[in-house]
Amino acid sequence: MEQNSIDKLNAIFRKVFEDNALQISATMTADDVDKWTSLTHLSLISEVEDAFSIKFKLKELIAMKNVGDLMKLIENKTAA
Amino acid sequence: MDNNFILRQANDSDIDFLIEAILNAEMSGTDTISYCNIFSVSKDELMKILHDVLEEDIQGQELCVSDFLIAIIDGERAGAVCAWVEGAEGTSSALLKSSIFFHFFGKEKCEQAAEKLKIAEQLAIHREQTCIQIESVYVCKKFRGLGISNKLICQHIKNYAAIDNSLEKVQILLAKTNESAYRSYEKIGFKITCEKQADNQEILKILPSDTMIQMESLIKNILNNK
Numbered sequence: 001m002e003q004n005s006i007d008k009l010n011a012i013f014r015k016v017f018e019d020n021a022l023q024i025s026a027t028m029t030a031d032d033v034d035k036w037t038s039l040t041h042l043s044l045i046s047e048v049e050d051a052f053s054i055k056f057k058l059k060e061l062i063a064m065k066n067v068g069d070l071m072k073l074i075e076n077k078t079a080a
Numbered sequence: 081m082d083n084n085f086i087l088r089q090a091n092d093s094d095i096d097f098l099i100e101a102i103l104n105a106e107m108s109g110t111d112t113i114s115y116c117n118i119f120s121v122s123k124d125e126l127m128k129i130l131h132d133v134l135e136e137d138i139q140g141q142e143l144c145v146s147d148f149l150i151a152i153i154d155g156e157r158a159g160a161v162c163a164w165v166e167g168a169e170g171t172s173s174a175l176l177k178s179s180i181f182f183h184f185f186g187k188e189k190c191e192q193a194a195e196k197l198k199i200a201e202q203l204a205i206h207r208e209q210t211c212i213q214i215e216s217v218y219v220c221k222k223f224r225g226l227g228i229s230n231k232l233i234c235q236h237i238k239n240y241a242a243i244d245n246s247l248e249k250v251q252i253l254l255a256k257t258n259e260s261a262y263r264s265y266e267k268i269g270f271k272i273t274c275e276k277q278a279d280n281q282e283i284l285k286i287l288p289s290d291t292m293i294q295m296e297s298l299i300k301n302i303l304n305n306k
Contacts, residue, residue: 029170030172030175036175037174037201037204038174038178038197038204039178039194039198039201041175041178041179042178042181042182042190042194043194045178045179046182046187046190046191049187058136058138058179058180058183061182062171062179062180064171064179065170065171
Protein backbone atom coordinates (compact mmCIF):
# COMPACT_ATOMS: atom_id res chain seq x y z
CA MET A 1 0.00 0.00 0.00
CA GLU A 2 1.39 3.42 -0.92
CA GLN A 3 2.44 5.76 1.89
CA ASN A 4 -0.20 8.37 1.10
CA SER A 5 -2.92 5.70 1.37
CA ILE A 6 -1.44 4.47 4.64
CA ASP A 7 -1.49 8.06 5.94
CA LYS A 8 -5.10 8.46 4.80
CA LEU A 9 -6.07 5.21 6.56
CA ASN A 10 -4.16 6.23 9.67
CA ALA A 11 -6.08 9.50 9.79
CA ILE A 12 -9.35 7.56 9.66
CA PHE A 13 -8.22 5.33 12.54
CA ARG A 14 -7.25 8.39 14.61
CA LYS A 15 -10.63 9.99 13.97
CA VAL A 16 -12.76 6.89 14.59
CA PHE A 17 -10.88 5.75 17.70
CA GLU A 18 -10.34 9.32 18.97
CA ASP A 19 -6.61 8.83 19.45
CA ASN A 20 -4.29 11.34 17.78
CA ALA A 21 -1.22 9.26 18.58
CA LEU A 22 -2.56 6.06 17.04
CA GLN A 23 -0.14 4.53 14.53
CA ILE A 24 -1.49 1.70 12.42
CA SER A 25 0.52 -1.34 11.42
CA ALA A 26 -0.24 -4.42 9.34
CA THR A 27 -0.32 -6.69 12.38
CA MET A 28 -2.60 -4.46 14.44
CA THR A 29 -5.92 -6.07 15.49
CA ALA A 30 -9.01 -4.89 17.35
CA ASP A 31 -7.44 -6.22 20.55
CA ASP A 32 -4.66 -3.61 20.22
CA VAL A 33 -7.02 -0.61 20.13
CA ASP A 34 -8.96 0.33 23.27
CA LYS A 35 -11.97 1.86 21.57
CA TRP A 36 -12.36 -0.75 18.80
CA THR A 37 -15.90 -1.83 19.71
CA SER A 38 -18.94 -2.96 17.71
CA LEU A 39 -19.96 0.65 17.28
CA THR A 40 -16.59 2.04 16.21
CA HIS A 41 -16.16 -0.95 13.88
CA LEU A 42 -19.27 0.20 12.01
CA SER A 43 -17.85 3.74 11.79
CA LEU A 44 -14.50 2.44 10.61
CA ILE A 45 -16.00 0.45 7.73
CA SER A 46 -18.19 3.37 6.74
CA GLU A 47 -15.35 5.94 6.87
CA VAL A 48 -12.98 3.72 4.89
CA GLU A 49 -15.59 3.07 2.19
CA ASP A 50 -16.28 6.79 1.86
CA ALA A 51 -12.66 7.94 1.95
CA PHE A 52 -11.42 5.44 -0.64
CA SER A 53 -14.67 5.36 -2.68
CA ILE A 54 -14.92 1.58 -2.36
CA LYS A 55 -17.52 -0.93 -1.24
CA PHE A 56 -16.70 -4.02 0.77
CA LYS A 57 -18.37 -7.36 0.16
CA LEU A 58 -19.66 -9.23 3.20
CA LYS A 59 -17.17 -12.06 2.77
CA GLU A 60 -14.33 -9.51 2.65
CA LEU A 61 -15.47 -7.93 5.91
CA ILE A 62 -15.81 -11.33 7.57
CA ALA A 63 -12.36 -12.48 6.41
CA MET A 64 -10.61 -9.32 7.65
CA LYS A 65 -8.47 -10.29 10.67
CA ASN A 66 -6.11 -7.33 11.04
CA VAL A 67 -5.19 -3.93 9.63
CA GLY A 68 -2.90 -5.61 7.10
CA ASP A 69 -5.92 -7.41 5.61
CA LEU A 70 -7.74 -4.09 5.43
CA MET A 71 -4.77 -2.47 3.68
CA LYS A 72 -4.62 -5.28 1.10
CA LEU A 73 -8.34 -4.97 0.43
CA ILE A 74 -8.10 -1.22 -0.09
CA GLU A 75 -5.06 -1.68 -2.32
CA ASN A 76 -6.84 -4.27 -4.48
CA LYS A 77 -10.02 -2.25 -4.72
CA THR A 78 -8.31 1.03 -5.60
CA ALA A 79 -5.79 -0.47 -8.07
CA ALA A 80 -6.16 1.14 -11.48
CA MET B 81 -39.68 -38.54 25.97
CA ASP B 82 -36.36 -40.22 25.20
CA ASN B 83 -37.68 -42.59 22.55
CA ASN B 84 -38.85 -39.71 20.38
CA PHE B 85 -36.23 -37.16 21.33
CA ILE B 86 -33.49 -36.21 18.85
CA LEU B 87 -30.81 -33.54 18.94
CA ARG B 88 -29.33 -32.57 15.57
CA GLN B 89 -27.37 -29.80 13.90
CA ALA B 90 -29.60 -27.18 12.30
CA ASN B 91 -29.73 -26.75 8.54
CA ASP B 92 -31.35 -24.33 6.09
CA SER B 93 -34.74 -26.05 6.44
CA ASP B 94 -34.77 -24.82 10.07
CA ILE B 95 -34.25 -21.12 9.28
CA ASP B 96 -37.82 -20.03 10.08
CA PHE B 97 -37.67 -21.86 13.41
CA LEU B 98 -34.26 -20.35 14.16
CA ILE B 99 -35.66 -16.86 13.53
CA GLU B 100 -38.42 -17.66 16.05
CA ALA B 101 -35.72 -18.85 18.47
CA ILE B 102 -33.50 -15.78 17.97
CA LEU B 103 -36.39 -13.34 18.40
CA ASN B 104 -37.80 -15.06 21.47
CA ALA B 105 -34.41 -15.32 23.12
CA GLU B 106 -33.77 -11.68 22.24
CA MET B 107 -37.05 -10.54 23.81
CA SER B 108 -36.37 -12.41 27.09
CA GLY B 109 -40.06 -12.62 27.93
CA THR B 110 -40.81 -8.99 27.00
CA ASP B 111 -42.19 -7.41 23.80
CA THR B 112 -38.93 -5.57 23.14
CA ILE B 113 -36.91 -6.53 20.09
CA SER B 114 -33.68 -4.59 20.36
CA TYR B 115 -32.72 -5.02 16.70
CA CYS B 116 -35.99 -3.33 15.65
CA ASN B 117 -35.51 -0.50 18.13
CA ILE B 118 -31.87 0.11 17.32
CA PHE B 119 -32.06 -0.10 13.52
CA SER B 120 -35.60 1.32 13.18
CA VAL B 121 -36.98 -1.63 11.26
CA SER B 122 -40.31 -3.43 11.62
CA LYS B 123 -40.46 -7.01 12.90
CA ASP B 124 -41.25 -8.22 9.36
CA GLU B 125 -38.25 -6.35 7.92
CA LEU B 126 -36.05 -7.76 10.66
CA MET B 127 -37.26 -11.30 9.98
CA LYS B 128 -36.38 -10.90 6.30
CA ILE B 129 -32.91 -9.61 7.22
CA LEU B 130 -32.37 -12.44 9.72
CA HIS B 131 -33.34 -14.90 7.00
CA ASP B 132 -30.72 -13.43 4.66
CA VAL B 133 -28.08 -13.38 7.42
CA LEU B 134 -28.77 -16.99 8.40
CA GLU B 135 -28.51 -18.11 4.77
CA GLU B 136 -24.93 -16.79 4.75
CA ASP B 137 -24.06 -19.18 7.63
CA ILE B 138 -21.24 -17.07 9.07
CA GLN B 139 -19.69 -19.05 11.90
CA GLY B 140 -18.41 -17.61 15.17
CA GLN B 141 -21.45 -15.55 16.14
CA GLU B 142 -25.06 -16.19 17.12
CA LEU B 143 -26.74 -15.66 13.74
CA CYS B 144 -25.35 -18.81 12.12
CA VAL B 145 -27.43 -21.83 11.12
CA SER B 146 -24.72 -24.46 11.50
CA ASP B 147 -23.83 -23.24 15.00
CA PHE B 148 -27.34 -24.21 16.20
CA LEU B 149 -28.48 -27.52 17.60
CA ILE B 150 -32.18 -28.34 17.33
CA ALA B 151 -34.23 -30.57 19.62
CA ILE B 152 -36.91 -32.63 17.91
CA ILE B 153 -39.69 -34.30 19.89
CA ASP B 154 -42.11 -36.62 18.07
CA GLY B 155 -40.97 -35.11 14.78
CA GLU B 156 -41.65 -31.56 15.95
CA ARG B 157 -39.05 -28.83 16.50
CA ALA B 158 -39.08 -28.26 20.28
CA GLY B 159 -36.09 -26.01 20.91
CA ALA B 160 -32.81 -24.59 19.67
CA VAL B 161 -29.55 -23.31 21.11
CA CYS B 162 -26.61 -21.64 19.38
CA ALA B 163 -22.98 -22.11 20.44
CA TRP B 164 -19.56 -21.23 19.09
CA VAL B 165 -15.97 -20.84 20.28
CA GLU B 166 -15.27 -17.14 20.71
CA GLY B 167 -12.62 -15.78 18.37
CA ALA B 168 -11.86 -19.21 16.88
CA GLU B 169 -11.29 -17.66 13.44
CA GLY B 170 -9.44 -14.63 14.79
CA THR B 171 -12.31 -12.14 15.01
CA SER B 172 -14.62 -11.54 17.97
CA SER B 173 -18.31 -12.31 17.59
CA ALA B 174 -19.09 -8.65 18.33
CA LEU B 175 -17.08 -7.42 15.33
CA LEU B 176 -18.40 -10.17 13.08
CA LYS B 177 -21.92 -9.05 13.96
CA SER B 178 -21.01 -5.42 13.28
CA SER B 179 -19.81 -6.36 9.81
CA ILE B 180 -22.99 -8.36 9.25
CA PHE B 181 -25.16 -5.44 10.41
CA PHE B 182 -23.27 -3.03 8.17
CA HIS B 183 -23.87 -5.25 5.17
CA PHE B 184 -27.50 -6.16 5.79
CA PHE B 185 -28.94 -3.06 7.47
CA GLY B 186 -26.88 -0.74 5.29
CA LYS B 187 -24.69 2.26 5.95
CA GLU B 188 -27.54 4.74 6.43
CA LYS B 189 -29.41 2.68 9.03
CA CYS B 190 -26.15 1.95 10.86
CA GLU B 191 -25.30 5.66 10.98
CA GLN B 192 -28.79 6.46 12.25
CA ALA B 193 -28.43 3.70 14.86
CA ALA B 194 -25.16 5.04 16.26
CA GLU B 195 -26.67 6.87 19.25
CA LYS B 196 -28.84 3.91 20.25
CA LEU B 197 -25.92 1.52 19.81
CA LYS B 198 -23.90 3.73 22.11
CA ILE B 199 -26.59 3.45 24.78
CA ALA B 200 -26.84 -0.32 24.26
CA GLU B 201 -23.06 -0.70 24.56
CA GLN B 202 -23.38 0.14 28.26
CA LEU B 203 -24.51 -3.44 28.73
CA ALA B 204 -21.87 -5.03 26.49
CA ILE B 205 -20.06 -7.79 28.34
CA HIS B 206 -16.77 -9.08 27.00
CA ARG B 207 -16.84 -12.64 25.75
CA GLU B 208 -13.58 -14.37 26.57
CA GLN B 209 -11.56 -15.72 23.64
CA THR B 210 -11.50 -19.53 23.28
CA CYS B 211 -14.49 -19.93 25.59
CA ILE B 212 -17.57 -21.71 24.27
CA GLN B 213 -20.38 -19.15 24.00
CA ILE B 214 -24.02 -20.14 24.42
CA GLU B 215 -26.72 -17.92 22.85
CA SER B 216 -30.32 -17.86 21.65
CA VAL B 217 -31.57 -20.50 24.05
CA TYR B 218 -35.16 -21.23 23.10
CA VAL B 219 -37.75 -23.91 23.87
CA CYS B 220 -41.32 -23.79 22.50
CA LYS B 221 -43.93 -23.20 25.21
CA LYS B 222 -45.51 -26.66 24.95
CA PHE B 223 -42.14 -28.34 25.56
CA ARG B 224 -40.93 -26.25 28.49
CA GLY B 225 -40.14 -27.90 31.82
CA LEU B 226 -38.60 -30.99 30.21
CA GLY B 227 -34.98 -29.90 30.56
CA ILE B 228 -34.57 -29.48 26.80
CA SER B 229 -32.50 -26.28 26.93
CA ASN B 230 -29.94 -27.87 29.23
CA LYS B 231 -29.82 -31.01 27.07
CA LEU B 232 -29.04 -28.80 24.06
CA ILE B 233 -26.42 -26.81 25.97
CA CYS B 234 -24.73 -29.96 27.30
CA GLN B 235 -24.70 -31.54 23.85
CA HIS B 236 -23.04 -28.43 22.38
CA ILE B 237 -20.40 -28.52 25.11
CA LYS B 238 -19.80 -32.22 24.58
CA ASN B 239 -19.44 -31.68 20.82
CA TYR B 240 -16.94 -28.82 21.15
CA ALA B 241 -14.96 -30.60 23.88
CA ALA B 242 -14.67 -33.65 21.61
CA ILE B 243 -13.22 -31.50 18.81
CA ASP B 244 -10.81 -29.52 21.02
CA ASN B 245 -9.85 -30.82 24.45
CA SER B 246 -7.92 -27.63 25.25
CA LEU B 247 -11.19 -25.70 25.69
CA GLU B 248 -11.82 -25.00 29.35
CA LYS B 249 -14.76 -22.67 29.88
CA VAL B 250 -18.27 -22.01 28.68
CA GLN B 251 -20.03 -18.65 29.01
CA ILE B 252 -23.56 -17.40 28.58
CA LEU B 253 -25.03 -13.89 28.57
CA LEU B 254 -28.58 -13.19 29.66
CA ALA B 255 -30.88 -10.46 30.87
CA LYS B 256 -31.01 -10.38 34.65
CA THR B 257 -34.81 -10.35 34.49
CA ASN B 258 -34.73 -13.80 32.89
CA GLU B 259 -34.83 -15.59 36.23
CA SER B 260 -36.09 -18.93 34.99
CA ALA B 261 -33.16 -19.18 32.57
CA TYR B 262 -30.75 -18.15 35.32
CA ARG B 263 -32.04 -20.89 37.64
CA SER B 264 -31.92 -23.43 34.85
CA TYR B 265 -28.26 -22.67 34.00
CA GLU B 266 -27.37 -22.68 37.69
CA LYS B 267 -28.66 -26.25 37.93
CA ILE B 268 -26.03 -27.51 35.48
CA GLY B 269 -23.18 -25.61 37.11
CA PHE B 270 -23.13 -22.05 35.71
CA LYS B 271 -22.29 -19.22 38.12
CA ILE B 272 -22.54 -15.45 37.68
CA THR B 273 -19.16 -13.90 36.92
CA CYS B 274 -20.13 -10.45 35.67
CA GLU B 275 -23.08 -8.08 35.95
CA LYS B 276 -23.61 -4.79 34.13
CA GLN B 277 -26.40 -2.35 34.85
CA ALA B 278 -27.21 0.70 32.74
CA ASP B 279 -26.87 4.05 34.48
CA ASN B 280 -30.22 5.29 33.18
CA GLN B 281 -33.59 3.85 32.26
CA GLU B 282 -33.42 5.16 28.67
CA ILE B 283 -31.97 1.81 27.79
CA LEU B 284 -35.35 0.14 28.38
CA LYS B 285 -36.63 1.95 25.28
CA ILE B 286 -34.11 -0.10 23.31
CA LEU B 287 -33.31 -3.31 25.18
CA PRO B 288 -35.53 -5.73 27.14
CA SER B 289 -33.58 -5.27 30.37
CA ASP B 290 -31.35 -2.67 32.03
CA THR B 291 -29.07 -5.34 33.48
CA MET B 292 -27.11 -8.10 31.79
CA ILE B 293 -25.31 -10.92 33.49
CA GLN B 294 -22.64 -13.31 32.34
CA MET B 295 -22.58 -16.81 33.74
CA GLU B 296 -19.78 -19.29 33.21
CA SER B 297 -18.63 -22.74 34.14
CA LEU B 298 -15.69 -25.01 33.57
CA ILE B 299 -16.54 -27.45 30.81
CA LYS B 300 -15.42 -30.39 32.94
CA ASN B 301 -17.86 -29.42 35.70
CA ILE B 302 -20.80 -29.45 33.33
CA LEU B 303 -19.76 -32.71 31.69
CA ASN B 304 -19.24 -34.33 35.10
CA ASN B 305 -22.65 -33.04 36.25
CA LYS B 306 -24.50 -34.88 33.50
